[in-house]
Every structure is written in structure tokens, then in C-alpha cells.
Amino acid sequence: MNLRKYVVLASAAALMAGCQGNKTATNGSAYTIEGKLQNATPGQIFLFELGEQQFIARDTADISQDGTFTFQGEVTEPTLYRLGLDQQNAMMMVLENKAIKVEADARDLNATAKFENSEDSELFQQMNKMVTENRQKEMELSEQFNRAMSEGKAEEAEGYRQQYLALQKGVKDFIAKHPSSIVSAFGTLSLVNPQLDFAFADSMLALYTQHIPESKYTKTLEERLSSLRTTAIGSVAPDFKLPTPEGGEIALSSLRGKYVLIDFWASWCAPCRKENPNVVKMYNKYKDQGFEIFGVSLDQSREKWLKAIADDKLTWPQVSDLKGWESSAAQLYQVDAIPQTILLDKEGKIIAKGLRGEELEAKIASLVQ
Secondary structure, eight states: OOEEOOOOOOOHHHHHHTOOOOOOOSSSOOEEEEEEEETOOSEEEEEEEEOSSSEEEEEEEEEOTTSEEEEEEOOSSOEEEEEESSSSSEEEEEEOSSEEEEEEETTOHHHHOEEESOHHHHHHHHHHHHHHHHHHHHHHHHHHHHHHHHTTOHHHHHHHHHHHHHHHHHHHHHHHTOTTSHHHHHHHHHHOOTTTOHHHHHHHHHHHHHHOTTOHHHHHHHHHHHTTGGGSTTSBOOOOEEEOTTSOEEEGGGGTTSEEEEEEEOTTOHHHHHHHHHHHHHHHHHGGGTEEEEEEEOOSOHHHHHHHHHHHTOOSOEEOOSOGGGOHHHHHTTOOEESEEEEEOTTSBEEEESOOHHHHHHHHHHHHO
16 A cells, blocks of 8 residues: 555544534525425534635534534635534535525435435535446455565456456546536546546536636645646656765666666555565566666665665665655656555656556566567
8 A cells, every 4th residue: 555645634522612503594505405304303514615724614503303404604615514413413405595405315315325415415425426436346356456466366366356447437527427526526536547648527517617717626626637738748858857876866867779668666665565575576587688776765764875875785876866755756657655656757757647557567577578
């Protein structure tokens, strides 16, 4: 599993304490949510807006003895919200200025929510169900793939990999069918890795720009992809120069004329260190056939960086500015998880991203033949 930088959401108590009520609008453009919960007890239900990095508490409503509740307010544009009894028991919906009805079982809001007069909310439920079902299948396929690989059953492993890719394609097909919905735009933002699937994300952005140009989700996707365009597959890799262990500097462009694997790693990254023996074997096999690796460490300790290079017997060029996640190269290439690999052709053009293990070696073998 890749190591990632996570944003920690505020606790439910903190969110509720920061409630900012969306009270009834006075200009005639407003929403109402009329809810009915089965198996509910009198209490409160909370309305949260999905912000950029966390849910923002917006309003509360009392749940009556018969399980009914009502929210009233105004939104500036269709936006994803969460209705919840607590932090775990909640359902997502798209809130817009219209009269919306919702029914659910209080024992499991997410699994039982049904909406009336909110097509986007129903669409979100469909997407959420698909993703939830896929998650379990993906875990099973991942285990089967790893087992097959460990047993040397390459053909069987490839079959599992194709099934995994088919599940991902199903989600993308769903997203592509609804280009005028903010649910689709949110799905592209949250479920599609633009580093690995830039072309698809960019094609969807073109549709969102046409159908929902003013949506915050369209604008966020546009900003995200804009920063990735220079490092998208098919682009010439941006050049950079960083210090070497010996105290000099090496520029990426100095390796032109070879197939180059930019390998972002760190001494503290357990998955990176676990992968290194396989990379060493691959490097020794192909280094005399026009293949080179350019290791970029996200370390901060020079001593630990040098020790890891020696311990893992990494003989290819290594560089680091010892700034951790603030590494200028990592920021240039929008790296937010390691290990991360970027493969370049002999002219310095990016031809693949995120390849590891058998998939990486198969790609290198096909290039140097």
C-alpha cells in the first residue's frame, strides 16, 4: 500500500459546535427537506456541507415522535451534503433549492436512503452502492492476484488484474454517462486518479465545462488538472536538478538517450524498501540495454538516506534536496504518495506512471527489445 499524506477530519463534536445555520431564505429561492425515518427515536439530525477538506456543520433539526423532521434554507448552487444522526450513521445527498423528500431507516441511513424530487441524490446513491460493492471485490481480487504471483502463476494473475481493471472501468462508464450532474464531477474528483488516468479526467472536464461550467466541482477539477498537464502521459518530463550523495548535482535531462525510470522513494517508506530488491534485480538485468533509474528521495535525514542506499545496494543515480514531502521534484510532479514511478522514453517523454513489480518489468522488457 502506498504511503499517503492524509487530511484528518474534525471530530463530530467540534463540527457540531461550529454550526452555521442555513435558515429560511427570504428571496423565494430556497430548499426544504422533509424527512421520515423508520425506527427513529426523538432527537436531532444534523446537516453537514461537504467542504474542500472536511464536512462543515450547517444546521440541525428535531426528529419528532413519528420520525419526521424538516430543514429549510438556501444554497448558492447544487452541493453535496450529509444528513446524519452521528458521524458514522449518515447519508449523502445533493442539496439544491427545491422541495426534497427523503425516507430512510434510522438503523442504517446510508444503505436505506430514498429521495424524491432529487435525481442527483438518487444518482449519488447508485454510485456509492457501486463503489461499496466494488471495494470488497477489489480486495478479493488483490489477494488472489498476489497469491498467484507468489506461486508463479503469471497467466492466472493477469486474469485477476483484468477483472480489477474491469471494475474500475465500470465506475468510469457510470461517471461518463452523467456529464451534466455534479455527482459525475465529484466522482471524477474522488474516484479517478488523474496521475494515472489524465486523459479520461480531462475528457470529462471538457464535458463538465460544457454542461456545468459554474459548478465548484468543475472548477476544482480544472485547477487540479491544470497543475498536472505538464506531467501528463505524453508530455515531455519537466527537467530538474538536485544534489547527489557525493555533493554534486545531476539533472534529469542529462539521462536523455535512455529509457529512464524516475523512482520517488524514501528510507522511511516501508513499501519502497520492500520493493527495492526487485528493482535492483530489474536494473541489473536491463541497465546495459539502454535503461536507467533516477532515484529521488523524500528523506530529510542525509544519514538515513545514505544508509538506505548502501543497505539496499542502490547503484543507480540518486538525488535529494532533503526536504521530505516539500521536495521540489515531488512538488513539480505532484507526488503525494510513494513509492511512485514515472517512466520516460529516450526523448524524455512520459510514457507511463505508477508501474511496479511484474508490470514494470514487462514494460521495460518490451521497450529494450
